[in-house]
Every structure is written in structure tokens, then in C-alpha cells.
Amino acid sequence: MSKKRSDVISWDEFFMRVALAASMRSKDPNTQVGACIADTNHRILSVGYNGTPSALNDDDFPWGVSDDPLADKHSYVVHAEANAVLNYRGSLKDMSGATVYVTLFPCNECAKILAQVGIGEVVYLSDKYDGTEGNLISKRILTSCGIRFRGMELAER
């Protein structure tokens, strides 16, 4: 009788790879972000990536950055974490204590949304905006709300 496989990927790696796969759907030429929300029973609740609202034709909107808010992508893009929360079709109560796996550390706006739906933990791959104003505010929000956060790395496969 053959033995079961023991070298399976961890839950952390599995959910982060789902988030990474979601990020590959992003049309943003500079920063592609994916998020995967998993509950305490290791079930995926929702997935999202950064993009314009689905009712909006993303060919008609800017993908660059500008001093003019009308011509700046940030004015039109919904963040990956926000989309993951908004895409969920179940009861928001299910998100209580859930973990969000995100390829980029959440901004302060997303931190508020994650706090409001009761997310318990944030696991992130990159923190490339570490130390910026928004990043510091985000960390203050998460810490004050008792939301744990930790970085992780993905091995090359």
C-alpha cells in the first residue's frame, strides 16, 4: 500500500497562491494586487484583484498616474481587498476572524474596510509602500483594531 503524500503546500502558501493568481487578472500596468479571504475552517470565502468597477469600460479610463485626479488611475480603481469583500455573496458575519491573504500590504482605506467586516489577520507578500503616510495609518488602524499582520514569502516552484 502506498503512503499518502506529506510534502503538500501549507494553507498559507495555498491561499497566497490563489491571491497571486487573482492579481494576474489586474489590468494595472504598474501594480497588480490580489486578495483571497479564507475563514478559520480553511474555506475560501472570496477573491478579488484591483480593477475598475465592472460596469465601467476599463478602456475608457486612465491607467497612468497624474496630478489631475480625473486623469489618474487611482481615482477609478477598486482595490483588491475591497473587491474581495464586495465579491462575497454570503453573510458578512462569516468574515469574523477570517484571514485575508494579499499580495500587497493593505492601504489605509482597505484597512478600515477589513476592520469593519471583522477580519482577524492580514498576511501579505509585499510591503513596498512601507513607511509612507498611508502605510503608517493602515498599520495604526490594524493594530488598534487588534488585527494581526505578518509577511510571508513564496518559494520558487
Ligand SMILES: Nc1ccn([C@H]2C[C@H](O)[C@@H](COP(=O)(O)O)O2)c(=O)n1
Ligand atoms: N493594498 C492595495 C494597494 C493598492 N492597490 C491597487 C491600487 C492601484 O491599482 C495599484 C497601486 O498602484 P501604484 O500606486 O503602485 O502604481 O494597486 C490595491 O489593490 N491594494
Ligand SMILES: [Zn+2]
Ligand atoms: Zn486599498
